[in-house]
Amino acid sequence: MKLMWIIALLNCLLFCATQTAGVSIESSPLAGLDGFIQTELEKMVSLTCTHDAASEADSELVWLRNDAVVSLKEGNKKGPSRVCISPVILADKDATFTCRLKSNASDSVSVVLNVTYPPSLTDAEVITVEEEATMVLWCDIDAHPPVSSVSWTLNGTEMDLKAGEFILTNDGLTSRLSTNKVQRSLHEGTYRCTVVSPMYGTQTNVFTVDVTDKTMKFPLWPMVAGIVVVCLTTILAVASRWRKIVKCCK
Numbered sequence: 001m002k003l004m005w006i007i008a009l010l011n012c013l014l015f016c017a018t019q020t021a022g023v024s025i026e027s028s029p030l031a032g033l034d035g036f037i038q039t040e041l042e043k044m045v046s047l048t049c050t051h052d053a054a055s056e057a058d059s060e061l062v063w064l065r066n067d068a069v070v071s072l073k074e075g076n077k078k079g080p081s082r083v084c085i086s087p088v089i090l091a092d093k094d095a096t097f098t099c100r101l102k103s104n105a106s107d108s109v110s111v112v113l114n115v116t117y118p119p120s121l122t123d124a125e126v127i128t129v130e131e132e133a134t135m136v137l138w139c140d141i142d143a144h145p146p147v148s149s150v151s152w153t154l155n156g157t158e159m160d161l162k163a164g165e166f167i168l169t170n171d172g173l174t175s176r177l178s179t180n181k182v183q184r185s186l187h188e189g190t191y192r193c194t195v196v197s198p199m200y201g202t203q204t205n206v207f208t209v210d211v212t213d214k215t216m217k218f219p220l221w222p223m224v225a226g227i228v229v230v231c232l233t234t235i236l237a238v239a240s241r242w243r244k245i246v247k248c249c250k
Ligand SMILES: *[C@@H]1O[C@H](CO)[C@@H](O)[C@H](O)[C@H]1NC(C)=O
Pocket: 021, 022, 104, 105, 106, 107
């Protein structure tokens, strides 16, 4: 008998967590006691809402996603009503799903999606940059939970930002390493951006930077000026010629 009670209590802890008086949500995966459902990008979350409405007439259920009504098929309105989030996308991060009775808005229950995802680091990149040009290397560090550290190395040693005239910025989404005037002796080599996620471990982006000689840029403006001069001379020549021709025809 005692064991039965313990099992019932355990069940309740697991399944009744997101239950208020009338409506309740069962979820897969299960929601925590705080109403958060742990999931990841590309995964599936299914939510089932049930109610104990007294009369059949009042038993229609409404689902909201962040206060916007979720449209339900006809047979899915009177409990149990099921919604499926598949696949989970980035926009579902912190999305709140609420189920309530249509007849009584105050009888509602909610769950929130806690979507975790790793930083999306790219494959190894080979970058060719001209001497004296600007160089920018990017590393995506957007992740949930947030990354715990980002570090850059050049040829396997920690970067001397000052000596290399590097500018390192981090806006929480990307870590950006840049320099305004590339010099082969300072900037050629293999760069590594190492991002540590408390949940997904360590990831590294490798950039191989080749510095090439500065090429002469095509001198566009002097050429345009030259063409303009040639055109004007021609027009003037034709114009003065025209006057002569016109005179001659009189
Ligand atoms: C609506 O639901 C709340 C919460 O369950 C309950 O206290 C209240 O009596 C209900 N109101 C009606 C009109 O049924």
